[in-house]
Amino acid sequence: MALLKLARMGHPVLRQPARSIPAGQMDNPALQRLIDDMALTMVEDEGIGLAAPQVFQSVRLVVLGTSETADTGGTTNSHTVLINPVWLERTGDMVEDWEGCLSLPGLRGLVPRHNLVRLQALDRSGHSVQLEAEGYMARVLQHEIDHLDGILYVDRMPDLRHLAFLDEFRRYWSGTPAGADQRQKTGCSSPESVTGGQDNAQTNSS
Numbered sequence: 001m002a003l004l005k006l007a008r009m010g011h012p013v014l015r016q017p018a019r020s021i022p023a024g025q026m027d028n029p030a031l032q033r034l035i036d037d038m039a040l041t042m043v044e045d046e047g048i049g050l051a052a053p054q055v056f057q058s059v060r061l062v063v064l065g066t067s068e069t070a071d072t073g074g075t076t077n078s079h080t081v082l083i084n085p086v087w088l089e090r091t092g093d094m095v096e097d098w099e100g101c102l103s104l105p106g107l108r109g110l111v112p113r114h115n116l117v118r119l120q121a122l123d124r125s126g127h128s129v130q131l132e133a134e135g136y137m138a139r140v141l142q143h144e145i146d147h148l149d150g151i152l153y154v155d156r157m158p159d160l161r162h163l164a165f166l167d168e169f170r171r172y173w174s175g176t177p178a179g180a181d182q183r184q185k186t187g188c189s190s191p192e193s194v195t196g197g198q199d200n201a202q203t204n205s206s
């Protein structure tokens with residue numbers, strides 16, 4: 001496995017709609033290697049999600065990371081792979097929270113997102129899966145899937161006055177109503193999306 005170089009805002013690959021991956025190509029070794037490399041890159045950069053355009057591959061592929069505490073007390077990392085994700089539902093209240101992005105290093109912005117989402121996708125074996133998420137994980141999914149459509153979180157911000165460098169964010173915003181207490185738990189250290197809340201996601205094979 002290899003660490004991948006990240007595309008940063010300004011590179012055209014982040015602004016073009018990514019193409020679908022044909023269902024017959026799931027066993028392509030290059031695709032499987034890309035998935036493994038993206039997972040490694042995401043963990044190494046302390047991200048919670050990574051979309052293929054961020055590593056210069058304009059295909060509809062997202063890798064999501066989760067940390068789980070094992071019975072032994074240690075922490076294990078696992079990841080979820082979503083290929084060609086399609087929204088089935090985006091509902092719930094629009095909720096504002098702070099986000100970061102590996103492609104916009106050192107910045108945080110306040111972004112409204114749907115609180116509840118449901119989607120369908122293929123896993124890395126080509127099996128159809130449905131995923132439901134709310135709160136934090138719903139936010140992560142919307143952030144990552146936006147990347148597949150050439151959209152960055154700054155495009156979703158209604159007010160660019162709520163865009164800050166990380167040091168200034170921590171200093172001036174993390175204790176304010178717009179930058180609530182729970183955000184400090186993670187310290188916004190995970191660049192892809194980030195802040196607060198408990199995730200609540202379930203994967204269902206279908």
Ligand SMILES: [Zn+2]
Binds near residue numbers: 100143192193
């Ligand atoms: Zn991002």
